[in-house]
Amino acid sequence: MPNIQELKDLTTQVRRDILRMVHKVNSGHPGGSLGCAEFFVALYQDIMDRKDHFEMDGIGEDLFFLSNGHISPVYYSVLARSGYFSVDELNTFRLIDSRLQGHPTTHEGLEGIRIASGSLGQGMSVAIGAAEAKKLNGDSHLIYSLHGDGELQEGQNWEAIMYASAKKIDNLISTIDLNGKQIDGATDDVLPMGSIRQKFEAFGWIVIDIEEGNDIEAILSGMVDAKSKSGNGKPVCVLLKTEMGNGVDFMMHTHAWHGKAPNDEQLEIALTQNAETLGDY
Amino acid sequence: MKTYENTGNKDTRSGFGAGLTELGQTNENVVALCADLIGSLKMDAFKANHPERFYQVGIAEANMIGIAAGLTIGGKIPFTGTFANFSTGRVYDQIRQSVAYSGKNVKICASHAGITLGEDGATHQILEDIGLMKMLPGMTVINTCDFNQTKAATLAIAEHNGPVYLRFGRPKVANFTSENQNFEIGKAVKLTEGNDVTLVATGHLVWEALEAAKALHEEGISAEVVNIHTIKPLDDKAILESVSKTGCVVTAEEHNYLGGLGESVSRVLVKNNPSPQEFVATNDTFGESGTPAQLMDKYGLNSKAIVEAAKKAIKRK
Incomplete structure (x- = not known):
């Protein structure tokens, strides 16, 4: 298992991948991707017990579902750098005939992806289904999912949140990316949701906070805690407090980079803030 | 002409329930989900026999x-059950992204389709679902005509790898297809031979088409009845073969003429053998409360309407 420095180096490289991917096609979602870079690296390199090759059914391994599919750049980068497909393929992001569609999909057979996502609010239901299948199969592995905080405005989430506790889906760890921002601005301005912790608790979930959601060590210990709380008759929610655009100073503390790519000059500045570690694709 | 015996009125949804019950015994990967309509969908037996494989959501x-x-x-074959309205329009985007685009092996089983749902009225009588579902890439769309065929279709779709929309209904209707039929997805069933007009029907309108063929026969008109249980993929060949012989067609369905079976048949004919076609379908309208028989009559969805349409089509040859 990689040590902390190796995980940090990988995270920096993932940030470079994200920036270069969206810059090349002048489209995509760098803000949320950068904010979740540490989480994805921690999940795929340490937390998840997963096979080194891809099988759709995922029997005998932990599975991950990305519900807020627009942060596909970080997903693709971490999948490629975890060995699911060639890192060179990141070069094809959002191009015609690519397997790396704007939003993740199974349609082109990209290894690592088990469901299409992008239209928001559907991922938790799918994750619950996969968790139910694991229970039926007597497979004790876990299901992980990630959702945006703004995404919780979609009603289907609350159907799923209600179901998961009612039906004791305790092999599910759903993480909410609490970056407090969405396309139109601060989540509190667009549609204030009050306390997400209290809402999940009221629905019968175990809730864990990771206050430093851009700190690898904090994520690792938080997720170990989450894992230890699984299997107790309740689903587990992780509230991951992140900074959108993390690692690039001018992309932080604003929602402006939710769905906007950097220009040539901005890319150069962003890359100097994230020196190459493992080699660019 | 060949005639068919009604062995006793039965609802198609009970055919689904019987098929699902059998699948429970024969295929351990089959799981079932229901959204608070177990009784209406006839899923009680599956639930009782296999509580661990049944999900009340x-x-x-x-x-x-x-x-x-x-x-x-994880390898399961899920059958979802609710009314047709809530199986399609209400969840279109979920089906589109999580099932169809993702290529998932989900069987969406929909009861109470069409106007024969009856007294509950237009909020529940979906007449647009065939169109919604057939437009989804990769979706197989099946609308069965009686109890026996619905049971056979339920068994068949478990063996088919890919998303399926299986549409059936609420009322008790004639049960006339054979009890242990082999259901072949995408294969039309020719019920009667005829030379003057082809009657292409689906769902509850198949029996009405047979009744129409009988009435036409008495007037010296020979009608060929084709049972199209699979609207997508459509059996183009069977339709073209029949229409090349008869020279005109009536399509009959419990659905809006926009987006239904009739339009699919038109596409095939226009590309290959343009021929007069008449549509027995609802005319871009919502339904209303009433008994199934009253509604079928008021909205022109019965054997009488098919007879009239057949005469019109023949005149246009």
Whole structure:
């Protein structure tokens, strides 16, 4: 298992991948991707017990579902750098005939992806289904999912949140990316949701906070805690407090980079803030 | 002409229930989900026999479709059950992204389709679902005509790898197809031979087409009745073969003429053998409360309407 420095180096490289991917096609979602870079690296390199090759059914391994599919750049980068497909393929992001569609999909057979996502609010239901299948199969592995905080405005989430506790889906760890921002601005301005912790608790979930959601060590210990709380008759929610655009100073503390790519000059500045570690694709 | 015997009125939804019950015994990968309509969907027996493979999701259809998609990841074959309206229009985007685009092996089983749902009225009488479902890439769309065929279709779709929309209904209708029929997805069934007009029907209108053929026969008109249980993929060949012989066609369905079986048949004919066609279908309208028979009559969805349409089509040859 990689040590902390190796995980940090990988995270920096993932940030470079994200920036270069969206810059090349002048489209995509760098803000949320950068904010979740540490989480994805921690999940795929340490937390998840997963096979080194891809099988759709995922029997005998932990599975991950990305519900807020627009942060596909970080997903693709971490999948490629975890060995699911060639890192060179990141070069094809959002191009015609690519397997790396704007939003993740199974349609082109990209290894690592088990469901299409992008239209928001559907991922938790799918994750619950996969968790139910694991229970039926007597497979004790876990299901992980990630959702945006703004995404919780979609009603289907609350159907799923209600179901998961009612039906004791305790092999599910759903993480909410609490970056407090969405396309139109601060989540509190667009549609204030009050306390997400209290809402999940009221629905019968175990809730864990990771206050430093851009700190690898904090994520690792938080997720170990989450894992230890699984299997107790309740689903587990992780509230991951992140900074959108993390690692690039001018992309932080604003929602402006939710769905906007950097220009040539901005890319150069962003890359100097994230020196190459493992080699660019 | 060949005639068919009604062995006793039965509802198509009970055919689904019987098929699902049998699948429970024969295929351990089959799981079932329901959104608070177990009795209406006739899923009671499956639930009683296999509680561990049955998921009551409550009144939450979007979540049900998502859970079904997730269950396929792990090798399960989920059958979802609710009314046709809540199986399609209410959850279109969930089906589109999590099932169809994701290529998941989910069987969306929909009862109370069409106007024969009756007294509950237009809020529940979906007449647009065939169109919605046939437009989804990769979706197989099946609308069965009686109890026996619905049971056979339920068994057949478990063996088919890919998303399926199986549409059936609420009322007790004639049961006339054979009890242990082999159901072949995408294969039309020719019920009667005829030379003057082809009657292409689906769902509850198949029996009405047979009744129409009988009435036409008495007037010296020979009608060929083709039972199209699979609207997508459509059996183009069977339709073209029949129409090349008869020279005109009536399509009959319990659905809006926009987006239904009739339009699919038109596409085939226009490309290959343009021929006069008449549509027995609802005319871009919502339904209303009433008994199934009253509604079928008022909206022109019975044997009488098919007879009139057949005469019109023949005149246009």
